[in-house]
Amino acid sequence: MTKILKTFEKVIVVALLGMMMLAVFVSTVELAVIFVQELIKPPFMLLNMEEMLVVFGFFLMVLIGLELLESIKAYLIQDRVHAEVVFLVAIVAVARKVIILDYKTITPEMLYGMAAVIVALGVGYFFVKRALNLNSPEENPPTSG
Secondary structure: HHHHHHHHHHHHHHHHHHHHHHHHHHHHHHHHHHHHHHHHHHOOOOOOHHHHHHHHHHHHHHHHHHHHHHHHHHHHOOOOOHHHHHHHHHHHHHHHHHHHHHOOOOOOOHHHHHHHHHHHHHHHHHHHHHHHHHHOOOOOOOOOO
16 A cells, blocks of 8 residues: 555656646746847837836746756655755745835735744744754764764
8 A cells, every 4th residue: 555655646746747847847938928028118128127027026936936846856856855945945935025016005014924924934944954954964074082
């Protein structure tokens, strides 16, 4: 029964990997199309702030997809989820949200909440990196004596 579950899990992970690869590819093509469309609109080869935010938001979305792809690949190869990669995906996602926010319409409470999420992710990432460095044998060579 365990072998069947492991095989099923591997099939699902490979399917997710394939779909994520397709999604990242399609998103990259879409980003290129949006970028070219924004550049050829008058004024030619100039982007206003709103257009730049659209392009940057889409660019960060592709980066999030790449990080998720890395996470799925690591799971497939090592059969475990890397907390560090999950934190990086979350940090990039929150950064994307902060970049594309319309600060004229957002409430102060929402800003406080986003700040709390950013601090929590930063602290969590710090502790995960610290724990990984403490457990890494190449970082802490054995002392003799």
